Amino acid sequence: MIVIVCVDEKKGMMFHRRRQSQDRLLREDIIKQCRGKRLYMNQYSYEMFGENEDSIIIVSENFLEQAGKGDYCFVENQDISRYLENVQEIIIYHWNRRYPADMYFMIDLANGNWKLVKEEELKGSSHEKITREVYKKK
C-alpha cells in the first residue's frame, strides 16, 4: 500500500483528536497523486474530502488491513507502525508550520530503509508552502 500523511514541523499529525490542519488544494493534490487508483480512508477523513471527489474513495474503519499492493491509504489518526510490512511507499505532506500535537508520525524515514525519490512544493489554498515528499522502501 501507499500511505499518505500530513505532518507539521515536528511530525505532529493530530491534537486533541482533531487534525492539525487542512487545505483544499492539498486534497486535490492527493486525488491527483492517486491517478485513478483506489484511495482508502476512514469516515473521519472522508467527511473532510466530501462527495465531489469520492469516485476513487473507499471508506472503511479498518482500511489499513484491507488495502492491498498499490492501493493508496490516507491516514490521519492512526499509527501505521504495525502495518509497515505492507507499506511500499509513503507520501508525506509537510505543512511547514508548527502546531500543537499529541499524536505523531512515528516512522523514521531516515533509518536507511527508505529512499526519498521525489520532493515538490505546492501552494495550498490557505498554506503558503506545502512540501510533498515521496519515500520508497529500499
Added chain:
Amino acid sequence: MRCRKISCQCAVLFICCMFLTACTYVLPKDKVQIGQEITNLKDIPDYSGVPYTEINGNVPQFSEDELTENSFETYSNLDSLQRCGTACANIGTDLMPVEERGGIGQIKPSGWHTVKYDNVDGKYLYNRCHLIGYQLSGENANEKNLITGTRYMNVEGMLPFENLVADYVKETANHVLYRVTPVFEGNNLLAKGVHMEALSVEDQGEGISYNVFVYNVQPGVYIDYLTGESSLEKADIEQTQNRIEGEIRGNARSKIYHCPGQAAYDKMADSKYLVIFKSEQEAEDEGYRKAKR
C-alpha cells in the same frame, strides 16, 4: 480594515458587554479566573519540560450563548499595576490582517526588561507577546494586548496554538471563539503564564477545541516574577563559565600550565605530556606555574 473591525465590534456590543465582567477582573492571590469559574492556581502543575498543560480535559469553558458568527475583539483595561487582563475575540477572516505587522517596540508591558542570554533563541529573553496574535486579529501596538513573555512561551508555547486557529479560519472561513488570559500571582508584574481557550463556532468545536495553560518560563533562566528580573540558572552559569574559561592544560614535563587564549594552549591539546586541571588553583596546588605568554 479598521473601520470594518469597529463596525463588527459595535454589532456585537451586547456580547462584548457580557464578556466584560470576565475581562476586567483583578486576580486574587493564588487564584486564577478561568472562564466563569475560579480555579486554584495550585491546580496548575509546575512546568515540567512541556510548554503547556491541558486544563479541564482540554475542553474550553465557553458557554453556549457566547457563540456567535459575528467577528469581534475586546481587550481589558490595564489594572493599577499596568497589567493586561483577558483578551477575547471571535476570530473571522474579516479580522485578519491584510498588511505586514508594524513596530511594537514603543510598548513596555509590565515586568519588561531588555535582557539577552546566549542560551535563548534570538538572545532576547523577553518578547512583547500578543494575547490575541497579530495573525489572528491584526491588532498590533495595543498595550492592552501585549504582555512580557519569554521567547520560549511566545514561540514554543503560544505560536503553535495561534497557527492552529489562523490556518483553520483561513481555510474554512469559519469563526473561532478565542480567549487569552494572562495569569498573574499576587502583585507580580510578570505573568506566570497565559490561559488560552479556543472553540470553532460554526462546527461547534469539531475543527478547533482546546483549553491550555502556557508557561511563561525560559529553560536555563531564573525569573523573578515579581519584577521580571532574571539571571542564568546555576547549572547554566557553571556551563557558561566552563565554556568561557575552558580547561587548564598542564605540561607534566615542564610543570607549566596554559590557560585558554595563551600561546601554546591549543598545541598542548595533542601533547603526550598533557594534564588537565579544572582551575588554575588546582594546577598551582599540584606544583605547576602559569606560562608567561
